Amino acid sequence: MSPFPGPxxxxxxxxxRLPGVGVKSAQRLAFHVLRMPVDDVRRxxxxxxxxxxxxxxxxxCQNISEGETCEICSDPRRRADQICVVAEPKDIAAMExxxxxxxxxxxxxxxxxxxxxxxxxxxxxxxxxxxxxDESMQEVVVATNPTVEGDTTALYLARLIKPxxxxxxxxxxxxPVGGELDYADTATLLSAFEYRREL
Amino acid sequence: MSPFPGPxxxxxxxxxRLPGVGVKSAQRLAFHVLRMPVDDVRRxxxxxxxxxxxxxxxxxCQNISEGETCEICSDPRRRADQICVVAEPKDIAAMExxxxxxxxxxxxxxxxxxxxxxxxxxxxxxxxxxxxxDESMQEVVVATNPTVEGDTTALYLARLIKPxxxxxxxxxxxxPVGGELDYADTATLLSAFEYRREL
Numbered sequence: 001m002s003p004f005p006g007p008x009x010x011x012x013x014x015x016x017r018l019p020g021v022g023v024k025s026a027q028r029l030a031f032h033v034l035r036m037p038v039d040d041v042r043r044x045x046x047x048x049x050x051x052x053x054x055x056x057x058x059x060x061c062q063n064i065s066e067g068e069t070c071e072i073c074s075d076p077r078r079r080a081d082q083i084c085v086v087a088e089p090k091d092i093a094a095m096e097x098x099x100x101x102x103x104x105x106x107x108x109x110x111x112x113x114x115x116x117x118x119x120x121x122x123x124x125x126x127x128x129x130x131x132x133x134d135e136s137m138q139e140v141v142v143a144t145n146p147t148v149e150g151d152t153t154a155l156y157l158a159r160l161i162k163p164x165x166x167x168x169x170x171x172x173x174x175x176p177v178g179g180e181l182d183y184a185d186t187a188t189l190l191s192a193f194e195y196r197r198e199l
Numbered sequence: 200m201s202p203f204p205g206p207x208x209x210x211x212x213x214x215x216r217l218p219g220v221g222v223k224s225a226q227r228l229a230f231h232v233l234r235m236p237v238d239d240v241r242r243x244x245x246x247x248x249x250x251x252x253x254x255x256x257x258x259x260c261q262n263i264s265e266g267e268t269c270e271i272c273s274d275p276r277r278r279a280d281q282i283c284v285v286a287e288p289k290d291i292a293a294m295e296x297x298x299x300x301x302x303x304x305x306x307x308x309x310x311x312x313x314x315x316x317x318x319x320x321x322x323x324x325x326x327x328x329x330x331x332x333d334e335s336m337q338e339v340v341v342a343t344n345p346t347v348e349g350d351t352t353a354l355y356l357a358r359l360i361k362p363x364x365x366x367x368x369x370x371x372x373x374x375p376v377g378g379e380l381d382y383a384d385t386a387t388l389l390s391a392f393e394y395r396r397e398l
Binding site: 003004005006007008010011013014017018019020024025027028029030031032033034036038040041042043044045046047048049050051052053054055064065066071088089090092093096097182183 | 382
């Protein structure tokens with residue numbers, strides 16, 4: 001039985017459901033909310049439902065999007081013959097910070113991980129292959145993390161895509177092996193992009 | 200400029216405002232919300248505003264309360280001649296787990312900390328002294344953390360309360376010095392309660 005009044009216990013339980021938030025952190029966050037100005041709490045609650053309700057995933061590249069098609073896919077100034085494949089939407093932000101890549105993206109929403117039971121059917125791979133049927137497609141840049149799962153996914157994609165006559169490259173290992181794409185500094189990531197190699 | 204669509208950037212900003220949540224954690228939490236079932240997100244949002252709007256602080260003991268007076272203060276089975284003074288509402292939960300203490304509580308909402316500019320006027324001390332005017336009051340048990348701030352607050356309270364003819368005791372140092380009341384195991388906290396000493 002929770003020693004806290006119902007609404008507080010309910011809020012602690014909601015915080016505990018978030019990834020990486022334990023019992024003590026959930027309590028700390030809930031107590032913080034009780035001391036916040038009531039308008040701030042209302043704005044936080046609205047931000048939650050509004051983000052969830054107004055955002056979906058782009059039907060082309062699977063990135064987070066407010067409309068059916070995301071801003072990058074709808075932008076006529078982007079090169080339509082290059083696709084950069086990333087694991088998560090936040091990795092697109094890392095690539096965009098370079099101000100160097102001008103092509104499109106594809107978000108897999110994960111990486112192959114046989115040990116965790118994550119196979120190609122759990123990722124947005126079929127949707128990627130569909131996009132490559134367009135004959136004008138020149139290159140797929142695989143920008144997965146340089147980890148076991150990232151390497152596995154990159155090699156799998158290369159085997160899948162090359163027979164379609166599309167060039168497959170990968171970010172150079174300029175980043176520390178075992179690191180996370182999302183944490184790389186711009187200079188490192190830029191050189192990794194420039195020295196991307198044929199798979 | 201945020202690389203994320205408006206509603207997502209807004210949600211990340213809200214998470215970042217919480218204590219102990221950095222940029223990367225805020226992004227991780229916000230992305231998690233986008234993948235949660237929409238009903239779960241609505242329930243989370245409601246839990247936030249409901250907790251904040253339905254809960255206040257007990258006008259007697261300053262504990263979190265749904266009504267004007269909290270459940271403990273309204274319970275006629277509690278001894279009304281003993282008050283246990285704690286720093287935070289969560290410390291009441293720690294004491295209640297003992298199933299040993301049957302008196303009332305008083306929440307200071309902080310501890311004296313001259314370096315941080317927190318003096319008696321920033322805590323619920325005046326409200327505590329008001330309660331001691333009741334002639335039937337026998338004992339004040341100071342249950343502050345065994346830290347510099349907790350010790351300072353306990354000594355300050357002893358000096359303030361003893362002249363009123365009320366016994367002032369303190370939890371024994373059975374807990375590791377520098378530790379947090381809220382993290383102590385029940386056995387340790389129980390012995391600390393049993394060997395509470397006169398101040």
